[in-house]
Amino acid sequence: MVAQRTPGELDAMAAAGALVATALRAVREAAAPGVSTATLNEIAESVIRDGGGVPSFLGYHGYPASICASVNDRVVHGIPSPDELLAEGDLVSIDCGAILDGWHGDSAITFGIGAVDPADEALSQATREALEAGIAAMVPGNRLTDVSHAIETETRAAEARHGRQFAIVANYGGHGIGRQMHEDPFLPNEGAPGRGPQLAPGSVLAIEPMLTLGTAKTIVLADEWTVVTADGSRAAHWEHTVAVTEDGPRILTL
Ligand code: MF3
Ligand code: CO
Numbered sequence: 410m411v412a413q414r415t416p417g418e419l420d421a422m423a424a425a426g427a428l429v430a431t432a433l434r435a436v437r438e439a440a441a442p443g444v445s446t447a448t449l450n451e452i453a454e455s456v457i458r459d460g461g462g463v464p465s466f467l468g469y470h471g472y473p474a475s476i477c478a479s480v481n482d483r484v485v486h487g488i489p490s491p492d493e494l495l496a497e498g499d500l501v502s503i504d505c506g507a508i509l510d511g512w513h514g515d516s517a518i519t520f521g522i523g524a525v526d527p528a529d530e531a532l533s534q535a536t537r538e539a540l541e542a543g544i545a546a547m548v549p550g551n552r553l554t555d556v557s558h559a560i561e562t563e564t565r566a567a568e569a570r571h572g573r574q575f576a577i578v579a580n581y582g583g584h585g586i587g588r589q590m591h592e593d594p595f596l597p598n599e600g601a602p603g604r605g606p607q608l609a610p611g612s613v614l615a616i617e618p619m620l621t622l623g624t625a626k627t628i629v630l631a632d633e634w635t636v637v638t639a640d641g642s643r644a645a646h647w648e649h650t651v652a653v654t655e656d657g658p659r660i661l662t663l
């Protein structure tokens with residue numbers, strides 16, 4: 410069974426998640442040509458601290474910032490920098506986490522700066538659709554890899570709808586979350602259904618599909634954090650922290 414939280418604990422996680430959502434909204438509103446990813450990081454950190462929370466990424470295994478800002482061929486874990494200025498046509502993924510009253514929220518969004526290539530728009534939409542399908546599989550009686558399978562199936566359906574091919578990034582996925590950001594189990598973004606721990610009311614997972622316009626293979630840069638696509642193709646990343654309830658999936662990062 411994926412660990413079950415009480416209704417009160419889910420409310421506490423939703424409060425942490427709301428702080429993350431507010432930070433992401435502020436980041437998205439501030440993102441524009443000429444704005445640095447370091448500025449976006451400062452905005453997110455201020456929102457989290459003003460809301461009484463603590464940025465969970467900062468200091469995590471030595472990570473030096475409160476968000477990951479992954480631009481274009483960066484998939485995840487891009488380190489914000491004052492030298493990295495956003496430009497028209499960039500495809501930006503922002504991942505953010507916060508701790509409030511000891512509970513974690515974790516969420517990511519992807520958006521374009523100004524007008525973006527239709528392929529990039531389709532990539533981000535497909536990734537979001539894959540996330541939605543994963544969320545819909547968060548129901549009692551399902552198992553962990555029913556969520557994985559839903560993400561994979563929706564990715565293939567999105568390819569048909571958008572008339573493009575997408576790769577599911579290999580070796581990265583979602584995770585359990587609660588009093589720690591990363592808890593068991595690891596949630597693959599593809600695979601056969603019906604395996605792994607059961608989902609029951611109160612089970613919480615961070616669901617985070619990552620898709621690319623090219624290869625599924627990635628490389629970690631010399632900074633030991635930034636994950637880029639091996640072929641330089643662009644990537645998108647969407648994430649929500651989601652609970653199973655008797656009344657259906659509850660997104661905790663709204
Ligand atoms: N929040 C990311 C995830 O979705 C992990 C970020 S790693 C950090 O699991 F070091 F930046 F915190
Ligand atoms: Co996560």
